[in-house]
Amino acid sequence: MNILVCICKTPDTTAKITFSDNNTKFDTTNVQWIMNPTDEWYALVRGIELKNQLGGKVTVVNVGQSDSDQIIRKALAIGADNAVRIDAEPVDSYFVASQIAAYAKAQNFDVIFTGKESIDYNSFAVGGMLAEMLDIPYISLATKLEMEGNTATIDREIEGGIEKVQVDTPFVASGQKGLAEQLIPNMRGIMMARRKPLNVVPAVDVETLSSITEYELPPARSSVKLVDADNPAELVRLLHEEAKVI
């Protein structure tokens, strides 16, 4: 099994979000970067488990600049075999998917994993775009994935339920909770990661289809209206008569 896992860096889940340049840029001052949680916990770990079970290798790919190297090393420490960083600052999902597709076209990957949406731009579009660019199937929101020969049986989440599907390699799958359990890198993994290959390759030219023109923080909620614990009926009345939501 030749497995590719797409990873991206995102601000730490507790990061305070602020903007600069007249609300046109995300202010990265003092931001701690992490690997996007669903990329790390589900996509990467399931990729490594499949390799351990069936043989082969796991490559991680990231579109980013040298400040991504720390999350790439972490992926290698968790158990990926080698890494590729496509040297460019991500512009939008189309840009990222185009870069990964240009790299993956020549590589014959059997399974390509992404996580569920990144926790920064929340677009959840790279996996589907990549599958279209490579002209292969895409299974989104996978909660379970088993391989038998070249055929995968996958559970994918749909509204209020689960759809069980079957698909042959090669394909793209996006992973979410259920697909695997988070792995913490051990000391041996961290030491080995230093010697694993991390190739930096140049980006290809991609037309810019979208850009963010302005950011805005949500309006602060007016302060909470407290209702006495002995009189919850008052809460029900407020929700019915004042907020008009029930």
Next chain:
Amino acid sequence: MSVLVYIDQSNDGKLKKASFEAVSYAAKTAELMGGQEVIALAIGAADAAELSQLGAYGATKVLKVNDAAFHSFDAGAFAKIVSEAAESVGADVLVISYNSTGKALAPRVAVRLKAGIVAGAIDVPSVNDKFTVRKSVFSGKAFADYTLHSSKKVIALNPNSYGSKKSEGSAAVEDFATSVGADAVKVKVLEVSKASDSIPLPEAELVVSAGRGLKGPENWGMIEELADLLGAATACSRPVADVDWRPHHEHVGQTGLTIRPNLYIAIGISGAIQHLAGVNNSKVIVVINTDPEAPFFKAADYGIVGDAFEVVPKIIEAVKELKK
């Protein structure tokens, strides 16, 4: 010139709630763009009677592809059909609800049409000198205005962000002759299992959610009873899903679902920043917690400082009284 809207349906040919909202949104977009036609495209088993309802939400015409090969969803094959229809009717703007189907479909369609995409739009486009659509970013901690530079545009609309607007009218339903064949279907659906008969959380307008404050999975009876009474979906915080007190598809927050219901009632959830990220775009937030210092109170509209085991049963009684 027209706006094409993709109509999502269940495998048995019933239109999903998200489809009515998508048509309403497409109608508003078409109006903003100077009164374009709104053409709906449905792929699946839905019949003409089911589909003609879409007229009341603003569709001028409904195209249907009702071929047994396409009765279950395959993102690749469906993207080919949607793109073909968009070319055929000369649509510059496509609207696709960003539910679980749309999340697999819309990015593929955008690539086929070389269209810029707003993946998770929460408001109607602004179409003056630029075509700009707002979406939620940083897991609900901010908004961003996306400007699309391409001639074709895909708007993937977050469910529950615009609402369905019903008026009068019915739409003519025509067959769309697609050149896409059954060989385009690469994904075989083996079975579909419903989690339960309850309302799917991403579609729910009212949500009752609970966390570790409930002390154990055996105490969820009152949460479910309140949700049933209100016609609400149930949700939970991450720690509760992690220890399997509740199924993970109920987990809302930064690494779970992001929802924006009209009412979110949080019971025994402290309101960590990761949880707030998943719910802080809810219209009204109610927090019930024993700890007056719980950070959730700062994000709430209404609150009760008190023990859930005493407060919730009283709320249930009051709702029963209201519903009489």
